Amino acid sequence: MTTLLEVDSISVSFDGFKAINNLSLTIPETGLRAIIGPNGAGKTTFMDIVTGKTRPDSGRVLWGQGGMDLVGMSESRIARLGLGRKFQRPTVFEAQTVAENLDMALRNARNPLAVLLARRTDGDRARIAALAEEIGLLHHLGRRAGELSHGQKQWLEIGMLLAQDPRLMLVDEPAAGMTVAEREHTTDLLRRAARTRAVVVVEHDMEFVRRLECRVTVLHEGRVLAEGSLDHVTGNQDVIDVYLGR
Amino acid sequence: MTTAPVPALRRRPILADNPSVLWALLVLAIVTLGVTVLAEGAGAGVISTSFVKTLGKTLCLCLAAVAMDVVWGYCGILSLGHMAFFGIGGYAVGQWLMTARTYDIVAQSLAGQPLPPTPRELDQAVATQIFGVVGSDHFPWIWAFSHSLPLQLLMVVLVPGLLAGVFGWLAFRSRVTGVYLSILTQGMTLALSLWLFQNDSGLRGNNGLSGLQNIPGLEGWGQDRISIAFFWASALALGLGYLLFAWLTSGRRGSVIRAIRDDEARVRFLGYGVEGTKLLVFTLTAVVAAIAGALYYPQAGIINPGEVAPLASIYLAVWVAIGGRGRLYGAALGAALVSLMSSWFTGGGVPDIPLGIYTVQWTDWWTVLLGLAFVAVTLLAPKGLGGLFDLMPRAPSRRQGDWGPDDGAWRNEEGEP
Amino acid sequence: MRIVLALIAALWASMASAQTLQDLLQADPEAISDPSRRTVGEVLDRLVASGLPEVPTFLERWQAKEVVQRQSDGLFFYGTKEGGGHVLFDVSSGEEVGHSGPREVDELRPNAGVRGVIGSALIQFQLSDPDIARRQAALDAIAKDPAPEQLEPLRASLEGEDDPGVLARKERLENLLAARFEADPEARIAAIEALGSDITVEARAVLNQILSSEPRAADAIPAEANVAWKLTPGSDELPREAAYVMLVEAGLAPPRVTENAIRDALVAALAGGKVGDAPVATLGSDEARHAAYDAIAPARGLPPRISEEEVDAALGSHAFWQDYAEKDAAITGAAERALASAVTRVSLYQAADIALDAISLASIYFLAAIGLAITFGVMGVINMAHGEFIMMGAYTGYVVQTLVPDYTLSLILALPLAFAVTFAAGVAMERLVIRHLAHRPLETLLATFGISIALQQIAKNIFGTQARPLTSPSWLDGAWIVNDVLGIAYIRIAIFVLALLFLGLLLFILNRTRLGLEVRAVTQNPGMAASMGIDPDRIAMLTFGLGSGIAGIAGVAIGLYAKVTSEMGSDYIVQSFMTVVVGGVGNVWGTLAGASLIGILQKGIEWFNPSNTLAAQTYMILFIIAFIQFRPRGIVAMKGRAAGA
Structure with a gap:
């Protein structure tokens, strides 16, 4: 399997605190990957670096077969390359309707002139309806996103991520605030998506990770502590020390 | 795939999506016709020529306010520089008006000479006439196109467009947002007005340009008919500007613009070029403001650097806020109401209030009242006057967008997407 | 004696x-x-x-x-x-x-x-009078109007002089007189060379007098001429027209016929709607007029027109130079060297003087901006009425002065009173308006603008539009003068001291007191601070009061050296904003750095273009806009996650 994303020994520090310390990681073209770790392990900072929000002090982030370096690119450029992100706190445009939120996220031309002259096509409408059905918001399309419940906002954001149709999905704590049934639905969705693309899930919740049945990377103090199946990493003495030792 | 007929996805023409556009244009048309019928220049003579001019100027201010609403209420950029673009438009058209008119006057006065004047003599006499007040007798380079109306009209669009483009590119590129950006635009406005105040800027320093109400080529018309013509032109510009901005703020482009206002970092992660969109909105609204200025100053008759000062741009923001930002008709309503009330109160139209020991003279106290009213509106009615329409029965619930960028701007300040 | x-x-x-x-x-x-x-x-x-x-x-x-x-x-x-x-x-x-x-x-x-x-x-x-005051008066008289015959008596009086101050002055004057009037060239050159280390205006005036020169034109530069430098016709120094006029005045070339003279000649020759053979209507261009003039000139005895080629030829065949009035090249050479040396020293002192000016301007900006920076840093609020708080402080000083006639006492009373008045106004504004607009910085900006215009107009209604004086006590009048170039007014020193005082006070409050700790906590993480039992409302209120109070003090200081008007706040507000933006938010040092940068910049630009302060301000703002490109968060920016996106 070819590599989609290769993080090559990146480091970053804030005011002397090393948030990421010589971290290296590869993500293949397709499949699920879970990243776990205690608070302050550098999970969010890792995503910030990959998506271009934070610039690492050193190291490279290589993308695709050409090995394009993402460091220094703008967030929007990286997103256009096919890197989608769902945030920990649901971040949708609360003043706009569910339909508008999904419409904006749809994979379409992004240059300013095309956006200026864009019209919503029938294909777009069908896609929005399909996505809305998938995330259970079909009958809420005309409502403002701000009126939705927390869980619905989570769903909407997942829907927006799917609408972007990215090559790599970075999903930060997708299951927070969801019921058991919804969690199962989420797991299904992510696993289905991972058949055609790479999906990286950052999670706290071991149960959810177990259900994903995928390779797990454990981060601690900004570097990789262990990698492998969930059973493998939970058997690792270092991981036990970090998670349970204190 | 089951594509159930979802009402929210039904295809609708833009105007049906924004019924307020139709209403606004209708009101504008009725006002225009009404004023025309009642004016001295064209009909009953109930409305004086000077009041027609005041109304025409008000329409131009409404257009500037609508532009301001788009850049602030929709795109979240509190620009304190749009009246500067307005002023540049005025200066650009004023250069032609003043030059052409002075040429006419000078040619007339030289006609009595025994020899016909040479072009050089004519130029020099005109330049002395115009720039005598700043101690100069030749045209500065900045007047290079002033002999040509088409070129000078091009300048109305080009100069503010370039200025806004370069400034916006620099500011947005470095990701200056929120109050920082406002202060920066204010700095730009201050720099421009200080530059205009200098005599060697070539635009007659603090004298400004004057006599702009005399339109060369229309001497036979008389001010009453000219005022109606400009009133119509202003109304047409406002109507077209309103349509343009209604189009701009609708559909996906409108969604993206409002999304930038609410959370520009998130828009970036969707892959949209935030800087480009902001630059486009900033520049486009600047150009529209300049066009409004180009129509305003021939009706005002005089322009000086004080009109470009930062205060004017802040007032523009005040009008939009009072009218209700995030809705185009609100901005226009606010501008019309506040500017007309200002001229009513400060023009002595409102009787003073004797309080026994002290008489409240409105020429002195209007500004105080306006300031406090503005604070009250901001505190108690953040939706502005436009919010009243939401209280109407069967109020259109399709209006998109909330009343401000501030929640979003604050989220952005905190830096957590 | x-x-x-x-x-x-x-x-x-x-x-x-x-x-x-x-x-x-x-x-x-x-x-x-x-x-x-x-x-x-x-x-x-x-x-x-x-x-x-x-x-x-x-x-x-x-x-x-x-x-x-x-x-x-x-x-x-x-x-x-x-x-x-x-x-x-x-x-x-x-x-x-x-x-x-x-x-x-x-x-x-x-x-x-x-x-x-x-x-x-x-x-x-x-010069030899026993009364020292009369000797000094005599020296003043010589310095004012030097004459050759004063040199000998002055020299004679040197020997008996017993007062060291007067003796030094006499020696300087003797030197100045010798440089100008000494008959012996060698002694004179020595005197001139001694002036090279003298930076007074008098000394430079003497050197310039020796170096006085005027432009000359001739067929060739005569051998006895003492040439200062050669002139090129058509340069900025000697425009083509001016060069030709010099030739005409020296009788070396015939005068040009001006366009006005041509017109007058044509008008004089006008007969029957024609000039010569040319109908009047055709004479609407320079070319036609020239042709008509050339046609009638010989017959009417008018001087012929001088063509551009003839002008060029005349300019090319003559020499132009700047000629020294002093014919001895050795003396002018010595004077040139002495002047160059003096000018170098003078510019060093000028730089020092500009630096002093810049520091005092920076102190004013610091005082004006620090209150704004504190409120902006802690609360994310831009207070557009800050300038009006400055104005309120200044008017408080003015009112106190009308009630207490003693200027020293009234100043001592005015400073705390101005602080109290604006502190109260700031607290009131925070409680009534700003608190209700929490987390809506742009709306706060506009609401405070509403307050600003209302306050400004109220001040106008109470105190009128004319400027009110705020007189400083007599011990603050005058200036500390080092030499002819370097000097600074005491009032500016006082403002500098005041700024230092407040810098120290603020650093103390922020770093050494409980209030400061809480303020810093709220600045860095409001949510966390609140959860630790700090009442953010109370902190916001006190911070706002403190920031406004300092604005009041700044108002008194500014009022002392400028005038008190209802619009004085708006004169400083944009500079204050710029100071905050350039310096970086939430940090006293940042404001200090911003104020210093802007003060130095403004004075620096004025140095290059002293005649135009408006242009200086324009360039400064342009510089700041460019500066923001490189440091969007200011000079002293907060780093890390707290700084945000």
Whole structure:
């Protein structure tokens, strides 16, 4: 399997605190990957670096077969390359309707002139309806996103991520605030998506990770502590020390 | 795939999506016709020529306010520089008006000479006439196109467009947002007005340009008919500007613009070029403001650097806020109401209030009242006057967008997407 | 001094036997009683040459119109009016010699020109006067109006001078006079070279005087000319037209026929709607007029037009140069070197002076902006009414001054009172308005703008539109002057000290007190601070009060050196914003850095273009906009996650 994303020994520090310390990681073209770790392990900072929000002090982030370096690119450029992100706190445009939120996220031309002259096509409408059905918001399309419940906002954001149709999905704590049934639905969705693309899930919740049945990377103090199946990493003495030792 | 007929996805023409556009244009048309019928220049003579001019100027201010609403209420950029673009438009058209008119006057006065004047003599006499007040007798380079109306009209669009483009590119590129950006635009406005105040800027320093109400080529018309013509032109510009901005703020482009206002970092992660969109909105609204200025100053008759000062741009923001930002008709309503009330109160139209020991003279106290009213509106009615329409029965619930960028701007300040 | 007295005594002894002063005066009484500016010099020379010790006294009293002439015998006396006549005193001994009745004596009233000549003759006596004040007055007189003949007396007086200050001054003046008037070229060059280390205006004036030059034109540069530098026609220094005019004035080229002259000639030749063969209507261009003029010129005896080629040829065949009035190249060379050296020193001092100015401007910006920076940093609020708080402070000072006439006392009262007034206003504004707009910074900006225009207009309604003075106590008047170039007003030093005081005070409050700890906590993480039991509302209120109070103090300070008007706030508000933006938010040092940068920048730009402060401000704002490109978060930016996106 070819590599989609290769993080090559990146480091970053804030005011002397090393948030990421010589971290290296590869993500293949397709499949699920879970990243776990205690608070302050550098999970969010890792995503910030990959998506271009934070610039690492050193190291490279290589993308695709050409090995394009993402460091220094703008967030929007990286997103256009096919890197989608769902945030920990649901971040949708609360003043706009569910339909508008999904419409904006749809994979379409992004240059300013095309956006200026864009019209919503029938294909777009069908896609929005399909996505809305998938995330259970079909009958809420005309409502403002701000009126939705927390869980619905989570769903909407997942829907927006799917609408972007990215090559790599970075999903930060997708299951927070969801019921058991919804969690199962989420797991299904992510696993289905991972058949055609790479999906990286950052999670706290071991149960959810177990259900994903995928390779797990454990981060601690900004570097990789262990990698492998969930059973493998939970058997690792270092991981036990970090998670349970204190 | 089951594509159930979802009402929210039904295809609708833009105007049906924004019924307020139709209403606004209708009101504008009725006002225009009404004023025309009642004016001295064209009909009953109930409305004086000077009041027609005041109304025409008000329409131009409404257009500037609508532009301001788009850049602030929709795109979240509190620009304190749009009246500067307005002023540049005025200066650009004023250069032609003043030059052409002075040429006419000078040619007339030289006609009595025994020899016909040479072009050089004519130029020099005109330049002395115009720039005598700043101690100069030749045209500065900045007047290079002033002999040509088409070129000078091009300048109305080009100069503010370039200025806004370069400034916006620099500011947005470095990701200056929120109050920082406002202060920066204010700095730009201050720099421009200080530059205009200098005599060697070539635009007659603090004298400004004057006599702009005399339109060369229309001497036979008389001010009453000219005022109606400009009133119509202003109304047409406002109507077209309103349509343009209604189009701009609708559909996906409108969604993206409002999304930038609410959370520009998130828009970036969707892959949209935030800087480009902001630059486009900033520049486009600047150009529209300049066009409004180009129509305003021939009706005002005089322009000086004080009109470009930062205060004017802040007032523009005040009008939009009072009218209700995030809705185009609100901005226009606010501008019309506040500017007309200002001229009513400060023009002595409102009787003073004797309080026994002290008489409240409105020429002195209007500004105080306006300031406090503005604070009250901001505190108690953040939706502005436009919010009243939401209280109407069967109020259109399709209006998109909330009343401000501030929640979003604050989220952005905190830096957590 | 003793030597001079001994000398004078010896002289007196030798001369007294020969002649008395009265004898001298009677030698040519007309010249004394009815002097003219032209003739008086001769008499004065004689009087001075006599060496009589009473001559200076006589000259002074003559100058003061206290000398009278008795009509009966033509003798001169000092006279003071008494009753209808005069009391007469002997001109030599000064003893009273009798009275005169009315109309028995004539009062001598030399005119102003004569008195001036007497005055300059007196200087040489005054230079050795025992009274130090008179010696200094004499030196002032020489410095004001130097003349060649003063050089020798000045030199003579050097030896007896015992006051070191006056001696130094005499030596400097001797040097200045020698540089200009010394006959011996070598001594003069030495004097000129000594001026190279002198940075006073006087010294540079002398050097410039020696180096005075004027433009000249000739077929070729004559051998005896002392050429300052060559001129090129058509350069900025000597435009083409001006060069040709020089040739015309030197009689080296015929004058050009101006366009106006052509027009007048054509008008004069106008007959029957035609000039020559050309119809009037065709004469609407320069070319047509030239042709018509050329056609009629020979017949009417008009001078021919000079073509551009002829002008070029004339300019090309002549030499233009700047010619020194002083013909000795060695002397002008020495003066040039001395001036260059002096100018270098002067520019060093000027740079120091600009630096002082910049520091004082920076102190003002710091005082004006620090309150704004604190509120912005802690609450994310831009207070547009901050400038009006400055104005309120200044008016508080003005009102206190009208109630307490003693300026020192009123200033001491005004500072805390201004702080109290604006502190209260700030707290009121925070409670009534800003608290209700939490987390809506742009709306806060606009609401405070509403307050700003209301306050400004209220001030206008109460105090009127004219500027009100805020007078500083007399001990703050004047300036600390190092030399002719370097100096600073005490009031500016006081403002600098005030700024330092507040810098120290703020650093103390923020870093050493409980309040400061809580403020810093709220600045860095409001949510966390609140959860730790800090009441953010209370902190916000106190911070806002503190920031506004400092604005009030700044208002008093600014009012002292500028005027108090209702619009003074808006003069400082944009600069204050810029200071905050450039410096970075939430940090006292950032504001200090921002204020320093803007102060130095503004003064620096003014140095390059001193005539135009408006342009300086324009360039400064443009610079700031460019600066933001490189440091969008200011000079002292918060780093890390707390700083946000």
